[in-house]
């Protein structure tokens with residue numbers, strides 16, 4: 001029998017003490033207002049996530065530039081006018097006793113924008129992209145830095161750089177999407193230049209006492225894509241620069257809907273082996289493992305076997321916001337599992353609708369749909 005008590009031991013990340021090993025990894029649900037601002041729906045959601053008992057809530061991706069935003073309902077951090085809402089968000093999470101980080105992102109060729117920019121002019125389901133000039137690159141790096149400064153000013157405890165899901169940072173890193181012949185393309189050393197410059201600029205912008213985490217793509221899950229052989233080199237470089245943690249994931253929007261990935265995604269702990277591999281490479285940097293960590297026993301085993309330092313729950317916590325309290329025995333009810341064959345949350349956000357969970361009780365689903373003004377039969 002796995003001892004789940006390890007889950008409830010504190011852990012230090014830079015200068016912060018996490019009260020336990022359970023974190024929320026970013027989960028974009030399409031709740032922000034159409035101008036990327038914080039609103040009551042989003043605040044109520046994060047209040048509930050923070051009240052779950054998880055030690056750290058990493059808020060979903062926020063855009064560092066308007067042309068890097070993934071949808072009209074993506075949070076934005078690219079101007080001081082977003083500061084008040086972001087401050088309220090940080091305060092709301094703190095009010096429930098959790099630490100708050102905000103993830104910063106530029107979606108590159110997946111942007112919801114009239115014109116998309118990317119390392120190379122390779123299209124996506126969003127349309128074509130224009131190759132970034134040196135000026136575009138400098139602006140994107142500076143935008144990450146100024147958004148990070150804003151995150152700190154808003155009162156968050158840390159910031160996370162989104163180096164996952166095939167967004168701009170990964171587009172530079174992967175030879176599939178980076179066909180440049182300048183200092184940012186070609187050998188791995190050059191393809192790492194943009195991600196590392198972003199991290200360096202963010203670290204410098206927030207100062208040495210403010211933790212900078214990194215959402216780390218270990219594998220693109222595509223035959224000609226990035227694999228640990230290359231990404232482990234990046235992990236070592238990120239460790240050298242002093243990132244606060246590596247939150248390990250796999251897959252991009254080019255692989256998420258392939259039958260092989262859909263099959264993997266159904267398996268409990270489907271990305272944990274990548275976290276383990278990265279932890280062995282960057283042994284001095286805390287690693288978060290995510291990917292359908294459905295039960296406290298699975299989570300406890302990951303820690304016991306030293307495959308990661310922290311666990312990250314996204315859909316799992318959304319399906320049951322009492323998961324941590326149930327795991328600890330504070331609430332004595334069975335955990336409501338995220339249904340492996342269901343992709344309702346993803347399907348909703350992909351069609352521009354705020355997400356809800358099929359596993360919520362009927363009354364809750366009904367209340368949610370009424371709140372967002374959507375008429376739908378609830379069964």
Ligand SMILES: Cc1cc2nc3c(=O)[nH]c(=O)nc-3n(C[C@H](O)[C@H](O)[C@H](O)COP(=O)(O)O)c2cc1C
Pocket residue numbers: 025026027028029060061103162164165215249290291292293312313314315316317345346349
């Ligand atoms: C609808 C949806 C939105 C997501 N949004 C983000 C995001 O904004 N940033 C990020 O790094 N990962 C995002 N993820 C990935 C999750 O953080 C997590 O790694 C993945 O869902 C596996 O964990 P889970 O099985 O507990 O959901 C998202 C996943 C889903 C399904």
